[in-house]
Amino acid sequence: MNQDRKVCWDENGETCCAHWHSESAAPPPKRVVAVDDAIKADAAYRLACEGTALLWRGDFHNARLLLQALARRTERSLAKGRVAEDSPAAAFHRQRLAQSQRARTLGMLLIPFEADHGVPLRRAPDVRQACLEAFGPMEEPYLASLRDLLGAVGAHEWRKKGVEIAALGARIHPHYGVFSPVRGEYLDLVAKAPLPSLDLAFDIGTGTGVLAAILARRGVARVVATDLNPRALACARENIARLGLSEQVEVVAADLFPPGRAPLILCNPPWVPARPKSPLEQAVYDPDSAMLRGFLAGLGEHLSPEGEGWLILSDIAERLGLRSREALQGMFAEAGLEVVARLDTRPTHRRAADRDDPLHAARAAEVTSLWRLRRR
Incomplete structure (x- = not known):
């Protein structure tokens, strides 16, 4: 149900590696850069569209705000490409393609996790139980997309309620x-x-x-x-x-x-x-x-x-x-x-x-x- 491999990146003059976890079976990103609260949404969107993953090192709530900003830019870009369809089937396939493009772009914002699913970021909530339910136990630190994390948290709330x-x-x-x-x-x-x-x-x-x-x-x-x-x-x-x-x-x-x-x-x-x-x-x-x-x-x-x-x-x-x-x-x-x-x-x-x-x-x-x- 998931995909676990290594992902590596350069940070502070050193090469770092961690397990890659994706519930959507997305492959590990080939390029990763560490970013924080200083990055602008336009710059982040440009990097994500180019296939560069953004490893977040700043405030957790600012990461959520950035994800929302990326979503708005993605929707605007997709809206420009919409055309009148010849058939319902064509509309369906175009929508599926748009959903895939949106998921790929928004999945480029990554969050670090400890082996116990704790998130070592400022103002990060305790998501350990939600991630344990969704991802299962981990043996070492890993990276996953913020979208996967939010999906796990949402599912945890549905499960409780x-x-x-x-x-x-x-x-x-x-x-x-x-x-x-x-x-x-x-x-x-x-x-x-x-x-x-x-x-x-x-x-x-x-x-x-x-x-x-x-x-x-x-x-x-x-x-x-x-x-x-x-x-x-x-x-x-x-x-x-x-x-x-x-x-x-x-x-x-x-x-x-x-x-x-x-x-x-x-x-x-x-x-x-x-x-x-x-x-x-x-x-x-x-x-x-x-x-x-x-x-x-x-x-x-x-x-x-x-x-x-x-x-x-x-x-x-x-x-x-x-x-x-x-x-x-x-x-x-x-x-x-x-x-x-x-x-x-x-x-x-x-x-x-x-x-x-x-x-x-x-x-x-x-x-x-x-x-x-x-x-x-």
């Missing part, structure tokens, strides 16, 4: 690197769809465990929740235990399906068939719809007779021209599945109403569906 889930009447606490269930519309679909059985269900790719918890709260006697991501497995187990559902829900490591058959098998795969640019994007982007295809291909042999597979999928990929409805239905047919029914809902998140979003038209028209599938 949790996300209120109306369908559960409780909070789910996401861990760093595990997709947070902030879009409640698809959770409501799972809470309302007619259950084919109360005996057993499989939740494929459980993430935080939220869907397994909803099924358990609806009265399903036993739920087997699977995932391959160690962070997701730990997160789901913690949430299930916190909700007092450990007797009903078993969280296991598996590549999609656990052994056996079930009368209900549920999956909420990544919705967009595109290549993730970092490990943290794998919950959103699914190259060539690999997880979707794997779920559909194996569903029939794992369903009990008359059982149902529930596929939760947004049509955003269709509206962006990345996958057609005909292609999706072709996957159903190829897997020997038929559609029993479909429950639809519209998005309620803020981005659907953001007219400044380059993908606004697609997001505003988006429909999220729960497809009820059976073997033919």
